[in-house]
Amino acid sequence: KEDYDLCTICYSVMGNEGDYTRMDKPVSVQHLHPFRGPFTQFPNPWLSHPVPRATNGGAPLRCTRPKLDSRFVLDVNVIDGTVVAPSAPFTKIWKMRNSGSLVWPQGTQIVWIGGDRFCNSLSVDLQ
Incomplete structure (x- = not known):
């Protein structure tokens, strides 16, 4: 699940x-x-x-x-299937929807919970 x-x-x-x-x-x-x-x-x-x-x-x-929640909307850049050279730095941007019942407070982070890791950090600040 x-x-x-x-x-x-x-x-x-x-x-x-x-x-x-x-x-x-x-x-x-x-x-x-x-x-x-x-x-x-x-x-x-x-x-x-x-x-x-x-x-x-x-x-x-x-x-x-009330709860904090989000949903993926779309890839803004580096869409699925994009070929990136090994060790080449890039910035990945997703469009997310606040699907919860609370406003995201300052300092809210997106936390990796599974799947492919994109970086060494387990979480990133929401921008």
């Missing part, structure tokens, strides 16, 4: 809870690491208590807590 945040209510109605890992406390970027083996070898202390189930007569529940 993709990596994204859900409120407690949405987490409990997302379908098969075995497909997701619930974390009740934020995890800093420094603590992220690739999957190292079967889940049973690394029990998750955050899953030690049953997850409460929320119901709304079968109707989908919406998260109402």
